[in-house]
Amino acid sequence: MIKTTQNLVKYLENTLGVNVLLSKWDKVNSLPFYLREHYLYYTLQFKVDLLGSKLLLLVDSSNSEQSAAKIKNNIEFLRNRYYIETVYVRDAITTYNRKRLIEYHIPFIVPDNQMYLPTIGLDLREYMRQLRTSLSLFSPSTQVFMIYALINKLYSGITPSEIGGRLGYSSMTAIRAFIQLEQAEIADHYKVGKERHLQFLYKGRELWDKGQVFLSSPVKNSLEIHISNAPSNYPLAGLSALARHTMIGEPPNQVRAVFSRKWNSIKADKFQAQHQLFGYPDTVHLELWKYDPCKLTKKDTVDFLSLYLSLRDDENERVQDSLESLIGSFRW
Structure with missing residues (x-):
């Protein structure tokens, strides 16, 4: 939550070199309740003709950060209803959400840290550390390792042979995962004798927030198969799994997940993918994952x-609300 409006004004004036006027927005009472519950509203006007009009500041006052997709939906609602350029403001935004907001061209301000105002061509990053250009996304095995560590609260003293044995990876694969985690600056290592030990620099929710920019959807591809061909030992995934853990409704067709390599090795012998059955009542939507979901x-x-991760880019409001509930219930 923004501590004081004075801090925001000072940041804007120091960064842009112009004076600004900040005042409470007079249309708050006309908003739906869900938009009044989590946000404070201010109008911002520059004392020079930098933008040519006022900006509406959507100041996030909630304790937990919302997804970029939900922020985008809220911003677009305000733009379309009130015809005013709207800027999202929060004391801290995760690296992943910053990236997604920029992809959506959604203006945002993180006081004393970053300002992204594409309307006037501003992308000012004062103290954000740049990600190493050699690393964009974790490999599937590195992603499995990080998620496994979060689930099991395994944050230090981890060796390649130990984690490789637990997850069914070779020591060399585990070493490559160690290197990627260090490149992402969320982990470091120390040696005991000749053996490398990994230690995460963060724990729990903070580690998740720091590492999320390097994580991707595990879903590589998907297809439809007849329900009689769907093994029951494939775990529920997608909206079927989300419905199991939250209040969202079940999807019309059950969703299950399987490691893509495992599916490729057995489909020729036992099953036949039937893409033309999409949406039929007797089919299962099968997600082919980049890693084995059963490892986790x-x-x-x-x-x-x-x-x-498999659903975070779904822009459906109910899905986003359910994902927030899901993450909120995770035992960090």
Whole structure:
């Protein structure tokens, strides 16, 4: 939550070199309740003709950060209803959400840190550390390792042979995962004798927020198969898994997940993918994952964090609300 409006004004004036006027917005009472519950509203006007009109500041006053897709929906609602350029403001925004907001061309301000105002061509990053250009996304095995560490609260003293043995990876694959985690600046290592030990620099929710920019959807592809061909030992995924853990309704067709390599090795012998059956009542929507979902769960649904990643870019409001509930219930 923004501590004081004075801090915001000072940041804007120091950064842009112009004076600004900040005042409470007079149309707050006309907003739907869900938009009044989490936000404070101010109009911002520059004392020089920098923008040519006022800006509406949507100041996030909630304790937990919303998804970029939900922020985008709220901004677009305000723009379309009140015909005013709207800027999202929050004390801190995760790296992943910043990236997504920029992709959506959604203006935002993080006081004393970053301002992104595409309307006037501003993208000012004062103290954001740049990600190393050699690393964009984690490999599937590195992603599995990070999620496994979060689920099991395994934050230090981890060796390649130990984690490789637990997850069914070779020591060399584990070493490559260690290197990527260090490149992302969320982990470091120390040696005991000749053996490398990994230590995360963050724990729990903070590690998740810092590392999320390097994580991707586990879903590589998807297809429809007849329900009689769908093994029951494939964990529930997608909206089926989300419905199991939140209040969202079940999808018309059950969704399950399987490691893509496993599916490729058995489909020729036993099953036939039937893409033309999409939406039919007797079909199962099968997600082919980049990694084995069973490495991260012993239950009949995929793990919470992979589930979140598989749906985080879904712009449906109900899905986003359910994902927030899902992450909120995760035991960090």
